[in-house]
Amino acid sequence: MRALVMTAPGGAEHTEIREVGAPLPGPGQVSVDVAYTGLNFVDVMTRRGDSAYAADWPYRPGKEVSGTVRAVGEGVTGLAVGDRVAAAPVGAGLAEVVLAEAALTAPVPDGVTLAEAAAVPLGLATAMLLLDDAGRFTAGDTVLVHSAGGGIGSAIARLVPLLGGGRLIGTVGRPEKAEAAVAAGYDAAFARGEGLAEAVRAAAGGRGVDLVLDPLGTDALELDLDVAAPGGRIVLFGNAGGGAVADLPPLARLMAGNLTVTGFSHRGLAATAPERLGRAIGKVLGLMSGGGLALPVTELPGLDSVAAAHDAMEQGRALGKYVVRVVG
Ligand SMILES: NC(=O)c1ccc[n+]([C@@H]2O[C@H](COP(=O)([O-])OP(=O)(O)OC[C@H]3O[C@@H](n4cnc5c(N)ncnc54)[C@H](OP(=O)(O)O)[C@@H]3O)[C@@H](O)[C@H]2O)c1
Structure with missing residues (x-):
């Protein structure tokens, strides 16, 4: 073969x-x-x-x-x-x-x-688990997604409305990808660069972001902490640039903001809790079969x-x- x-x-x-x-x-x-x-x-x-x-x-x-x-x-x-x-x-x-x-x-x-x-088995299942499991998404949450124009980013845009909806903000690496992210379902998308935190805060409507889904190592972590709403969750799930990662934020900062920083790994879940991953794969296929998800x-x-x-x-x-x- x-x-x-x-x-x-x-x-x-x-x-x-x-x-x-x-x-x-x-x-x-x-x-x-x-x-x-x-x-x-x-x-x-x-x-x-x-x-x-x-x-x-x-x-x-x-x-x-x-x-x-x-x-x-x-x-x-x-x-x-x-x-x-x-x-x-x-x-x-x-x-x-x-x-x-x-x-x-x-x-x-x-x-x-x-x-x-x-x-489904990696892409959409990961998007579902990031929202539903690691990110504890609830209807109405404002979500910020880095690398919104890619496979995971577009899958998240499809799932958020099915999980009850919420304001969806994306960041992308190139300005021309922002338009594609909006076409894929984001309410707003911005190229990463100067003024990003202000743009995200404005798009979030002043209250901040409830859930950040971040595959950029720790490159954007400072911004994530900056734009998070009180009680916000930040899920780190990749290191796209492949460089060294910085230390996680000090305890005092997390406590002051009532913030959660958590990690997610599809590979880790496949090895340690395959039944949870298998359930997510089945759940996404079920949504697709009813015509609710494409x-x-x-x-x-x-x-x-x-x-x-x-x-x-x-x-x-x-x-x-x-x-x-x-x-x-
Ligand atoms: N933890 C897990 O289990 C898990 C599972 C699936 C995916 N992921 C992660 O989620 C992200 C999206 O995955 P995907 O498969 O859907 O890929 P993708 O979004 O289609 O492609 C990866 C994107 O990463 C961004 N990026 C940021 N910095 C980069 C750099 N230095 N070099 C190259 N690309 C860079 C690029 O988009 P922009 O420049 O527009 O941001 C690129 O398009 C990846 O970082 C991946 O590793 C993690």
């Missing part, structure tokens, strides 16, 4: 498509014939050589897929060969066949396309097109969510 392989840290020059053996499921696992794989920034960070991502090289990226069950391992119940599924494999999802834990594999309901479903995706034609898409993501030129057609 064909698989995308990153042979060494660096850029597109180290990305190859290779013939490799198809994996067989072990106990509690399924193998999936992949129709689509979602692209995620974590694969760009891995390719870039950020620490803590690739245990070894060559590395096989790809963390969310859709397709049909090819084989089921011992002890798996509720999934059968031929079922349409979405799954969060540990990795190696940019391939024609992938292994996934059954706990992180969910049936795709009728009426949901496999292209849409490929954006996330527009840009479909790429094949594994050969992935390296260029990773380039665009790395350079901050990408917009919205990308899925790649792997087989068919």
Whole structure:
């Protein structure tokens, strides 16, 4: 079978498509014939050589897929060969066949396309967990999202109205992406730069921001603290720039503002509480099946097109969510 392989840290020059053996499921696992794989920034960070991502090289990226069950391992119940599924494999999802834990594999309901479903196991499930779980979103909250123009940013814009609605403010790295964020559902979006805190505060209507979702390491943390409303929650869930991170705020500052700073990791949850991640995947697919949730995706034609898409993501030129057609 064909698989995308990153042979060494660096850029597109180290990305190859290779013939490799198809994996067989072990106990509690399924193998999936992949129709689509979602692209995620974590694969760009891995390719870039950020620490803590690739245990070894060559590395096989790809963390969310859709397709049909090819084989089921011992002890798996509720999934059968031929079922349409979405799954969060540990990795190696940019391939024609992938292994996934059954706990992180969910049936795709009728009426949901496999292209849409490929954006669920990491992207939409993370967006749901950031709001619903880590962020304790309640209807009417004002939410600030950094990197609003990307995959997670656009997913959050779709989910907030379904969770009861609230004012949605985004930041982006390039001015031209602000318009796209507004088109995706943000009430206001600003390019990061001078005057950002004032712009965010004004957009929040004076009271401040109830929930900040921040994947920028600690680069924007000072701003987050500055614009947070009393009792505000700040969820740190990435380090897009890949640089060193600063210390977290002093206790006195958190106490004075009644603020919460918390972390979120999809990978951590998959390892330590897969049932919570599995529930989020199922919940999002359920919302999609009722027609209440649709996330527009840009479909790429094949594994050969992935390296260029990773380039665009790395350079901050990408917009919205990308899925790649792997087989068919
Ligand atoms: N903790 C978790 O479990 C988890 C799960 C999924 C995603 N994430 C994080 O959430 C963020 C969004 O993920 P995504 O897959 O939807 O990707 P994405 O938003 O489609 O792409 C990543 C975006 O990061 C921004 N960025 C900021 N600083 C950057 C830098 N120095 N170099 C390159 N890009 C930079 C760029 O947008 P702007 O310049 O417009 O901001 C870029 O478009 C990523 O940071 C990712 O690591 C975390």
